[in-house]
Amino acid sequence: MLPYFSICALLIVTITLSPATAAPWNEKYATREYVYPPLWELAPENLLDFPVKGNKIVINAWNYQERLGMYKNLLKSSAKYFTAFGSQNIGNILWGLPSQHGWQFHTGRLADPSRATSCGYEDGDLLCISVRSWWSNINYYLAVIPFLAAVEAGLFGQLQYQIEILPPEEQRADFCYSVADCRSQVPNLMDEWKAYFEYLLSTEHKAVRPATFSSFQLDDALGLMWKAHTTSNAYAVPKFQDNLKYLSVPEENFGIDWATGVDFIAATYFSTDLPTVNSFQAFLPQRMLVEGDVPPFISDFSPQQNRVLLSLKVLSKANELTGGLLLKLWEKSMSTEAGREMGRKLIEGLVSGQKFDLVGIYNYLKEADLKASSFLRKSSSGIL
Structure with a gap:
């Protein structure tokens, strides 16, 4: 059995893989130009910019610019x-979605x-x-x-045309291509994303200031989005496991x-606004690994790129060795706003090289949910 402290340390040690070299976090947003996904200015920004055939707007999601256009419309x-x-x-x-898509395109991860x-x-x-492409x-x-x-x-709003997504040449059965088709094939996924957009729509009438179109809690929106x-x-990663053979x-x-790593980041309700995404994406590998x-x-x-890769590897391995219990403990610890704030600081430190008080972080995680600690100790018996 792996002791509770050792499990937490496996997670937290990733933060201190190198000395502090980065500027204070807030300084990263000062006097900077924002980086948009490649060809962002050329992507369709209105639904009628896509081809209209009959009574349908037809979108080729296997063309980078058109898939980017879906994001741009959102x-x-x-x-x-x-x-x-x-x-x-x-x-x-x-912004996290088109930015990731642009990074994948720029680094060749969408190619055959x-x-x-x-x-x-x-x-x-x-x-x-x-x-x-597994990534695509x-x-x-x-x-x-x-x-x-x-x-x-x-x-x-109310659309005069239906939306149709063109299928790929291979693996057609692995995807859905319209609202009705996706509602039938992956209703849970549609429900979760629909809930996010419905939350935004529901806030329109709650505006408390004339200059503000809507009023909502960013934490709530981030929770629904993540x-x-x-x-x-969770649906797509195991579905396309066979595509990993090409890498x-x-x-x-x-x-x-x-x-x-995305599961750990998601639990913190990490903000995916454009400045934050710009700062973090610079530390992702800028080419395919060979x-x-x-x-x-x-x-x-x-x-920083080396540190992020190694940190993700350590984190993933630790979670695997604990049978996924490390993620469960992390998610329990992130169940409050205070917990999520601590989690976001840990992630920021991962890429910036800042050091943290490991004993203090350990004590925080331990006290955040004693039931999770007890569950972890009992459940991990016999796994390791």
């Missing part, structure tokens, strides 16, 4: 709810990893999104499902570690 149509959180819609918490086609490569169709298939459930759920919730996000991941072993491991890449010794990665 950001634009929900902008009015976030006016109190910054100008130019930078406070919108949906088998190299059987030129999909996603400069010598072929650069904007093509390959159905053989996971992202489908974080793009098409939120988009269609928003349509169903009424975020875009619940929907993790529900999509190098280091890239495959990183993908699995990243998916695990054979021989071993963090923290990847020479063309920054110290």
Whole structure:
């Protein structure tokens, strides 16, 4: 059995893998230009910018620019709810989705990893999104499902056309292509994303100041958004396990570690506004991992990128060794606003190199939920 302190230490030690080298966190937002996903300005920003055939708006979700356009429409149509959180819609918490999509495109993670086609490569169709890409298939459930759920919730108002998503050339049965189709195939995913957009819509009449379109608790919105996000991941990650075979072993491991890391991040209700996403995404690997890449010794990665890769690996391995109990304990500890604030500080420290009082953090986690501690000690008996 792994002692309770050791389990917590496995999680927390990832924060102190290198000395503090970054500027104080608040300084990162000062005098900076925001980074938008590649080709953001060219992506369709209105639904009628997509092709209309008959009585349907037809969207090719296997084209980077058109999938990006779905995100752009979501950001634009929900902008009015976030006016109190910054100008130019930078406070919108949906920025994490298109930013991740843009990072995947920029780093070649949406291209055909088998190299059987030129999909996603400069010598072929650069904007093509390959159905053989593990990353692109996971992202489908974080793009098409939120988009269609928003349509169903009424975020875009009353539409005169139906929405149809074009299928890929392979694995057609692995996806859904309309509101009705997705409602039938993945009702739970549609419900979770619809609940987020319905929450935004429900706040319109609650505005307390004339200059504010709506009034809502950001913590509540983040909770609903992250619940929907993790529900999509929980469905898609095991569904596309076979696509991992096309990746190098280091890239495959990183993908699995990243998916695990998202669950820990989600529990803190981490803000995914544009400034925050910009700051964190700079520390993700800017190319596909290849054979021989071993963090923290990847020479063309920054110290922060190496540290994040190693931290994710340690975190994922610790969670695996405890049979998922580490995540359960973390989620219990994040069940209050104070707990989530501590969790967000831990994540910020992971990428910035700040050091924390390990004893103090351990005591906090231990006292946050004594029942979770007892459950962990009992349940982990015999696992390790």
